[in-house]
Amino acid sequence: MRVAVPWLRAGGGVTLALVHAFTLGVLGNAMVGSLLQFLPVAAGARVRGGPWAALAVYLLLNTGAVWLVLAFRWPGWLAPRPGGLLVVMAFLGLAALTLPGIVRVSGSRLLRWGLGCAIAAGVLTALLGFALLQVLAGRWSLPLVDVTNAHAGWGVLGWVLALLVAVARVVMPMFLGTPNVPAWLQGSWIGLLYGVLATVLAMALHGRVLPVQRGVAAVLVVAVGLAGVWLQQRARRHGRHLLGWFWRAGFALLIVAGSVLLVGGEHNLLRAAVIGLGIGLPLLVTGMQLEISAFLGWIDLHRQCGRGVHLPGVELLLPVRDKSLVLALHGLAAFMLLAALAQPAWASAGGVALLLAYAATLIAQTGVVWRARRFLKTRRRMA
Template identity: 50%
Template sequence: MTKLRLDRAPAAPLPLRFLLTVPLWGVLAGVLLIVDGDVALRTRWSPATLALVHAFTLGVLGNAMFGSILQFLPAAAGVTLRGGERSGRWLHGLFNVGVLLLVAGMHQRWPFGLMTAAMVLPAAFVMLALMVVPGLLAAAGQRLLRAGFGVALASALVTAALGAVLALGLAGRLAVPLMVWTDVHASWGVLGWIVVLLATVARVVMPMFQGTGSVPEAAQATWLAGVVAMLVAVAGLRAGSAVAGVVAAPVLIFAGAGLWLQWRAPRLRRGPLVDSWRAGLIALACAALALPIAPGGMLAASVGLGLALPLLVTAMMLEIVPFIGWIALHRHCGRGIQLPGVQRLLPEADKRRVLLAQPLLLSLPAAMAWPSASLARVAGVALVLVWSLTGWTLLGAGRRARHFLRSLEKSR
């Protein structure tokens, strides 16, 4: 058993800054698609496509991953974060400025943006590692959980380093075999960083929030070891066509395991979270199946990065953000005042509305399958609408908390 010092507990709002930035990037991705139309969907190498993909992977998913690590690691593994709230503010600024420079640099073929992003983004990932890794190594117990976070963080650093080299290649400052290393970069980023982190967190939060059973420790450890072996093989072999199948297999296993756990749950808690995860996992399985089948990986990317993974993280954000808001309210009011419950700060009906809006995003793979300027712009509008609704819903928790405080002041 590990004794923990109270004064090392992290400030609750630390991850909130990252989580509330996620919808902004979703809206920006939609705007990019409206501006660029089908140019962004026809080939993975066009500047518009690269910018769109990184708005999703770094802007949407990256902010969600950063927020999740800072929220979850201290709670689940007793890991003490270095730097606290102040470092968190710097990290948020550094990361998002880096993403903005990268997306602008890719979109406009702007060498200064690409070169600056090639320095700023790896620095942001190193800063995250410096905040997290010492505590990760020092903590006791929860070895599998800490191993999952370790693999995810190491993959993030490899992805960032490869990304920096590729960005310098795009800026014309370095001779790099772009196509081969992009596959390696994408494999480590999507599988090693995003999916491993999601699977690591899911093993703990699915039983807690959804009432499912838990993946057996040996099964998760084998899956994790398999992912590491595959990523190393991908980097070593750099065999273009084989990469898709190698990446798809563990993603398919993760999605299948999640669906199986929901199906066999002893006390499944029906609601928007369970439904969102079911839809997100099915979409993720479809993306994994499409990856080795559909040429170029564009269709798989549109389903996986544009729909499935964002849906999984959005559903969790809709649980976490009102909870953090409730904590802030409690801190503000102190003892002796009856506070509105977490469910009143963000009602289930609002979460359900966000889930029901998701099918609009099917326009994205549709625009990929039948490319046309008008369909691409419809998908762009769908992204703007869905992410605006998501952002408005998340901010609703803050609006209701402020409304409660105003009524409290009036009644005094």
């Protein structure tokens, strides 16, 4: 059954395609992959299923994401519901692989709660998205606009931002030497976030709007940005660590996005989405991804070579010059996208700059694998 919704055909589908390309294609892949690697190493939680189960989640997520982007862009040719179902299966699979280990592991209760709630929020986001596709297909009857806002809130705040906050509690002190946010303060933020999101969803299902929902969401985003910038200023190693610059820029842009959202208005909602979703969050995720990739590359070398072998350091596996180029290109893309908000003619240039930035990110991460393999080959020749 093909979807024949006038709003999709009138151009709304292009916006949906772009949003889901970022949320599922960029942020979704980075965060699911990082989570599967982070849990055993940093949280001590066992991931079930092994590599094949992780590969299944990867294939489901990306097949569903590509399907949705194509279906939203060309709604007359492809129905989006199969893509939505694949994304639901991917998040259910992710929960099945990770939640049992998080529940059983001992350690920081705050970290386990943060990770578990974020994963559950990802599942709920996918389910809400599939429900909206059923509405678009004329099969279900729900308040479309209100549930769409709840879907976006649970996805961007409950899944992406909450997972970043939980992981940052470990990653920032580890890589940058930042102090920790007081546990009571971070716990209060988590409780307030999910309390607001649950209230918004309950009201949305009844076709009602919480009068201050956008303002509360904006304040929660600004709070994360301010806390992140404050911690970066107190980092012991930020002056010589590029991750600090990625995160400074990302947190600062979250402050801007939240402030724009506070102003209100549909145009400002679009501006906040571009600044936060298109620039700020990807900068945070990309910076973390580069550090984790190099760290995991070093761990893999250690496993293959064993003790007593002098291994190339993390900075040799992913040189500073490569990370600097990635940061510079993401900065250029950010400038182009911000310019496009004032002058839409810059949008095409912004798209090209984004492609270059993510191509450089891919090449930098591929370089970790290439350098590790070159080291192993050289060692075998010398043995």
